[in-house]
Amino acid sequence: MQWEELLSLKRQGDTNKRLRKEQEETRLGFEVDYDRIIFSSSFRSLQDKTQVIPLSKTDFVHTRLTHSMEVSVVGRSLGRIVGKKILEKHPYLKEVHGYRFNDFGAIVAAAALAHDIGNPPFGHSGEKAIGAFFKSGEGEAYKELLSPKEYQDLTDFEGNANGFKILTESRDGVQGGLRLSYATLGAFTKYPKGSLPKKPTSHIADKKFGFFQSEQDVFTDVASELNLIQTRTGEDISYARHPLSFLVEAADDICYTIIDFEDGINLGLIEEEYALEYLIKLVKDSINTQKYGELKTREDRISYLRALAINTLIGEATRVFTQNEEAILKGEFSTSLLDRSRYTAQVNDIIKLSIEKIYRSKEVTEKEIAGYAIVERLLAVFCKAALRRYRGKETHYDTLVLSLIPEKYLHNFNTPYHCLLGVSCFVASLTDGRVVGIYNKINGGQVGGS
Structure with a gap:
């Protein structure tokens, strides 16, 4: 796969080519994607949808809306950091095509903002x-x-496939749903296959499915424009992931791991002293023990460790991505980014405790x-x-x-x-x-x- 194709600005119904170097810098196409998502009724409805913990009348917990916004913020950081490194490695993307590192951040931010838009x-x-x-x-x-x-x-029934339907479905007078760029639709689709065959391999892209039969032709058009690698042909089509979907997935993984855990602490489902030990293990290489020791409230201690934990995992995800960029572009990278992290054990410990104390x-x-x-x-x-x-x-x-x-x-x-x-x-x-x-x-x- 080639970055200049993967960063396509094409939208459903376009008859003319959209070139990055001809974009209006004050309102870039990828930033328009973000705006269209955030103003959509489907996104707005996430304010009254459970993330994990039921909506509470007395304590603030995360809804699908706040979770999606936080994932988008983390995704933007991941995209910008990776984008900067990619442009350094492939300068023709900037010099010939006009791409900037912020473009990568805007694509990932928009796709991450929409990642739960189809969830029931x-x-x-x-x-x-x-x-x-x-x-x-x-x-x-x-x-x-x-x-x-x-x-x-x-x-x-898959929320990811329903999300793709919401973003792309045409009806009378509304061609192409939200008419997002194909780059954003590609980054959004973590599982670029239909519902059958079910989990045919252990590759992360085969874990679930990303489009219903009703949207197969639409996704095929997106995949063709982005020149995604086709991994199955015939009746059971599937494709390699768009590389930036790994960053969308990492942003989601980081947020639900750390922030669901934070919600559990704040609601008293996990004892503070016990829980903070898990977070400290994750950030032990970057924690300022003097500053931490001066924090007097639970809220301040949790906020400090949460910020460090998210920053640590952002650094890890971008490191793994850039080190494996070639394999990712060939469709050969088969796991999530955090599964290759140096902190996989610590993350898994946090998830295990969350399952026991929060999700159950x-x-x-x-x-x-x-x-x-x-x-x-x-x-x-x-x-x-x-x-x-x-x-x-x-x-x-x-x-x-x-x-x-x-x-x-x-x-x-x-x-x-x-x-x-x-x-x-x-x-x-x-x-x-x-x-x-x-x-x-x-x-x-x-x-x-x-």
């Missing part, structure tokens, strides 16, 4: 709940209506249980109504139910697959509070607060 309510349990409905719930009855890949899209806490578990019940009920009602409309057998109740779904999810109900995927994407779009509200309407009663 209730955290990752929302994804699992949608998949479980089609794999072992009432939705299993729809299997015979779908091709194997279409069915797999639903049984393994009573508060999180109860939220996930409620999420399964709510998502399953909504899918059951909406899928039946959508398929009856498709078959021309819509009842008055179906009409009332479907009136709750915005038109943009209903416009393409021309096959059973598009009906079921459209309903699933609608449910995935709902905030924690909104999904509970609709559940209450359908059941004619009330459940616990959002």
Whole structure:
């Protein structure tokens, strides 16, 4: 893969070539990507979606929105540092094509900002709940209506693929969704393959999937423009990752590892003295012990160690990337950047403690249980109504139910697959509070607060 192709400014629907050296410096194309994402309703809805710990009425914890913004900030730093080194190594990118190190930062920042835009309510349990409905719930009855890949899209419903759909899906009057640059779409797609075959190798790019069958042609166009290496041909297409997607992934890994841990400490799920030992092990080479000793409050101690930890891991991720740039460009680098870090053991210790104390806490578990019940009920009602409309057998109740779904999810109900995927994407779009509200309407009663 070549950087001058990977940094493409092309957008869906373009008829003319966009050249970096002709860009208006006060409003670069990659910076426009960031603006379009942050002003989108899909991004705005992340303010009421659980990151890990359910939204608290008394303590500040991270939502998907604050998490995404923090990942974007870390991603910008990663991109700028790597971009500076790449331009030093490949000066023609600046001298001939006009690229600057800030371009790399802008691409990674925009892709990182959008990285959770397709995630359902209730955290990752929302994804699992949608998949479980089609794999072992009432939705299993729809299997015979779908091709194997279409069915797999639903049984393994993937927030990353839904995110790509949100960013790129065309509808009447809206060509190409948010019309982001192909460089940003490439960096966004951590798993450049369809839902089948499932985990065909241990390569990090095969861990999940990045586009539904409904967006395969769109992604193929993006991959062709970026000249991504095609790793499978025929019916089961897949590609090597866009190199900058490794930085988007690293930014996410850094933030959820350190900041979820911080939330757990602040909420008392992890004892401060015990937890700080883990962070100190990670930053022992850079900590100023005198300064640390002068900090009197828990908040100040945690903030200081968090900043050092993030800075340490940013340095590690950029080191690993630049040392392995050639393998990454050849599609031969097969792990996340942090998995090659000198601090992998310390990071894994923090994640292990977070799983035990935070992700399996009573508060999180109860939220996930409620999420399964709510998502399953909504899918059951909406899928039946959508398929009856498709078959021309819509009842008055179906009409009332479907009136709750915005038109943009209903416009393409021309096959059973598009009906079921459209309903699933609608449910995935709902905030924690909104999904509970609709559940209450359908059941004619009330459940616990959002």
